[in-house]
Amino acid sequence: MIGYVVQRILLSLLISAVAMVALFAMVRMIPGDPVTLMLGARATPEAIARLNAQMGLDQPVITQIGLWFSRIFSGDLGVDIWSQRPVVDVVLEALPPTLALTLAGIGWAAALGIPLGCYSALRPGTFTDQALSVVSVGAISIPPFVLAIYCLLFFSVRLGWFPVLGAGEDGDLADQIWHLVLPAFAVGLGWVGYLARLVRGSMIEAMGENHVRTARAMGLPPHRIVVTYALRLAIVPTVTMLGISIGGLLSSAVLVENVFSRPGLGTLIADAAQGRNYPVVQGGVLAAVLLFAIAMPISDLVIAWLDPRVRKSL
Amino acid sequence: MSRDVASIEGLSVAFGRPPTQVLALRSVSLTLRAGQITGIVGESGSGKSTLALALIGLLPQAARVTEGAIRIGNQNIAGLPEARLRAIRGARVSMVFQDPMTALSPSRTIGGHLLDAQHRDRASGRSALRTRAIEVLRKVGVPDPAAQLDRYPHQLSGGMRQRVAIAMALLGRPELLIADEITTALDVTLEAQILHLLRELRSEIDGAILFISHNLGAIAEICDQVAVFYAGELVEEGPVRDIFHSPLHPYTRALRDCDPARIEGAARHLPSIPGETPVVRAPPTGCIFAPRCSLATELCRTKVPVWAAIAEGRGVRCHLAVSKT
Numbered sequence: 001m002i003g004y005v006v007q008r009i010l011l012s013l014l015i016s017a018v019a020m021v022a023l024f025a026m027v028r029m030i031p032g033d034p035v036t037l038m039l040g041a042r043a044t045p046e047a048i049a050r051l052n053a054q055m056g057l058d059q060p061v062i063t064q065i066g067l068w069f070s071r072i073f074s075g076d077l078g079v080d081i082w083s084q085r086p087v088v089d090v091v092l093e094a095l096p097p098t099l100a101l102t103l104a105g106i107g108w109a110a111a112l113g114i115p116l117g118c119y120s121a122l123r124p125g126t127f128t129d130q131a132l133s134v135v136s137v138g139a140i141s142i143p144p145f146v147l148a149i150y151c152l153l154f155f156s157v158r159l160g161w162f163p164v165l166g167a168g169e170d171g172d173l174a175d176q177i178w179h180l181v182l183p184a185f186a187v188g189l190g191w192v193g194y195l196a197r198l199v200r201g202s203m204i205e206a207m208g209e210n211h212v213r214t215a216r217a218m219g220l221p222p223h224r225i226v227v228t229y230a231l232r233l234a235i236v237p238t239v240t241m242l243g244i245s246i247g248g249l250l251s252s253a254v255l256v257e258n259v260f261s262r263p264g265l266g267t268l269i270a271d272a273a274q275g276r277n278y279p280v281v282q283g284g285v286l287a288a289v290l291l292f293a294i295a296m297p298i299s300d301l302v303i304a305w306l307d308p309r310v311r312k313s314l
Numbered sequence: 315m316s317r318d319v320a321s322i323e324g325l326s327v328a329f330g331r332p333p334t335q336v337l338a339l340r341s342v343s344l345t346l347r348a349g350q351i352t353g354i355v356g357e358s359g360s361g362k363s364t365l366a367l368a369l370i371g372l373l374p375q376a377a378r379v380t381e382g383a384i385r386i387g388n389q390n391i392a393g394l395p396e397a398r399l400r401a402i403r404g405a406r407v408s409m410v411f412q413d414p415m416t417a418l419s420p421s422r423t424i425g426g427h428l429l430d431a432q433h434r435d436r437a438s439g440r441s442a443l444r445t446r447a448i449e450v451l452r453k454v455g456v457p458d459p460a461a462q463l464d465r466y467p468h469q470l471s472g473g474m475r476q477r478v479a480i481a482m483a484l485l486g487r488p489e490l491l492i493a494d495e496i497t498t499a500l501d502v503t504l505e506a507q508i509l510h511l512l513r514e515l516r517s518e519i520d521g522a523i524l525f526i527s528h529n530l531g532a533i534a535e536i537c538d539q540v541a542v543f544y545a546g547e548l549v550e551e552g553p554v555r556d557i558f559h560s561p562l563h564p565y566t567r568a569l570r571d572c573d574p575a576r577i578e579g580a581a582r583h584l585p586s587i588p589g590e591t592p593v594v595r596a597p598p599t600g601c602i603f604a605p606r607c608s609l610a611t612e613l614c615r616t617k618v619p620v621w622a623a624i625a626e627g628r629g630v631r632c633h634l635a636v637s638k639t
Binding site: 209210215218309 | 409419
């Protein structure tokens with residue numbers, strides 16, 4: 001088991017490293033020279049050479065990559081060009097709201113999608129089942145930022161149930177949660193459809209399993225059979241899917257952040273990219289990559305917890 | 315004669331609707347008595363499992379009871395709503411299924427299964443239920459029972475899993491224990507052990523055991539009473555000695571003659587009954603076995619034989635056998 005965890009973490013590190021090299025290359029391919037951009041068109045050649053040397057840009061590319069990696073591993077992501085603060089601090093500030101939004105989005109998706117999937121699976125082929133599958137496909141098809149705008153218009157502006165903008169007062173947890181409900185719903189609703197379809201499929205299969213029949217033969221109440229005997233294994237493909245889709249969830253969160261003017265990784269990266277604030281762009285994308293890389297081992301661990309047979313083969 | 319635990323009276327079960335319906339059981343009557351093991355024997359598709367599912371109230375949704383009664387004690391459970399059937403399952407009637415490799419939940423410990431099997435006794439507290447689970451595991455021959463509780467099914471062998479399944483069935487203190495092909499997936503040594511266990515349980519549980527098998531050797535070894543099924547009908551019933559030594563129905567005789575254990579000396583071919591078990595979609599117009607019966611006459615093909623009770627617990631459904639006696 002411990003060997004398995006170590007193995008997964010090493011794999012995540014490898015994925016992150018590859019992504020970092022790609023990130024490095026991408027930033028290099030953007031037209032324009034950061035030094036000229038920083039010093040302006042009328043800078044003296046001496047100043048340009050000094051800054052190039054200071055940023056390591058006069059070194060061969062391989063050395064630059066090496067330098068970049070070693071700086072990242074020592075926790076140095078460079079300096080924000082605008083505020084002159086360390087990028088690490090800027091990114092770590094933006095991370096919690098995005099993380100909260102993504103997790104709350106998964107929460108909404110699971111809280112609605114799993115029960116709906118189970119409900120359909122227990123009466124396959126009925127009108128309710130078919131109606132729910134139409135609604136599911138509908139929910140999948142709505143882009144999250146469109147949904148975000150309509151949620152904002154209807155629940156916040158028209159009904160006034162939820163706040164319109166921002167992430168809530170610092171230190172006021174209830175206020176922050178209240179600010180989180182609607183954006184998270186916008187992030188999660190599309191996934192409700194996916195989850196419902198996926199859970200429905202695996203639940204129908206699970207309800208036909210022999211061990212579910214055993215549970216029925218014991219006279220267990222239906223909710224116990226569904227939760228303890230069927231759902232626990234039927235949920236495994238869904239967890240895998242969520243682990244892989246964390247990238248998609250993050251990008252929904254990034255878009256929704258913009259609509260609701262919430263602070264976060266999305267707003268940070270978008271603003272930085274517009275202002276050619278490359279160190280912040282790199283740092284923000286790197287944070288997203290790391291989130292993606294740790295999501296997979298986490299989902300694998302959840303699966304190992306759900307299905308003991310997986311533990312055995314580790 | 316001992317107490318009747320359960321009885322089937324003129325039971326007919328159909329799957330689906332005409333014209334594609336399947337008449338899985340037709341006018342079956344059978345009584346299961348306390349302290350007895352009743353064996354049910356027949357080929358695949360003979361209705362053995364449908365009968366078992368009917369007795370525990372687990373018939374699939376596509377199945378309909380078209381006539382007759384299923385009595386557990388004095389209660390007719392045919393057509394009862396799901397919630398009432400649930401009260402029967404695992405309490406008055408328990409069932410052990412064929413494949414021990416898939417019958418237990420892979421994500422639940424042995425202890426979890428055994429606690430769930432006692433879900434109606436939850437009031438007596440977890441430690442009491444645990445003690446009882448250990449006790450029953452020991453009774454069914456599981457070594458070091460306390461240590462097994464924390465293990466998962468995939469960590470146990472097939473024979474051990476089947477013992478756990480039997481323990482689960484016993485924990486509800488059922489009046490009727492149904493064993494549906496429980497030794498089919500096991501090797502010969504394990505089969506002998508499980509049969510031995512069932513025979514011990516017969517005297518211990520205050521109820522009846524229904525033992526379904528297509529293994530005649532196993533039936534002969536542990537059953538008191540035998541019912542022979544063919545294509546959804548009960549064709550012959552009697553005490554185990556009579557069924558094996560003086561069978562009345564040509565099908566029973568043919569089955570017995572096909573048992574590989576009876577073949578003496580070298581034989582080039584295994585004997586078999588020519589033809590196949592029919593899928594019955596409409597009420598038959600003659601004896602259902604006539605097309606495969608070497609003795610069939612014009613009467614057999616044109617008139618449906620009725621059940622002829624010869625003695626208490628002895629009967630046959632065959633024109634020829636009745637005319638002979």
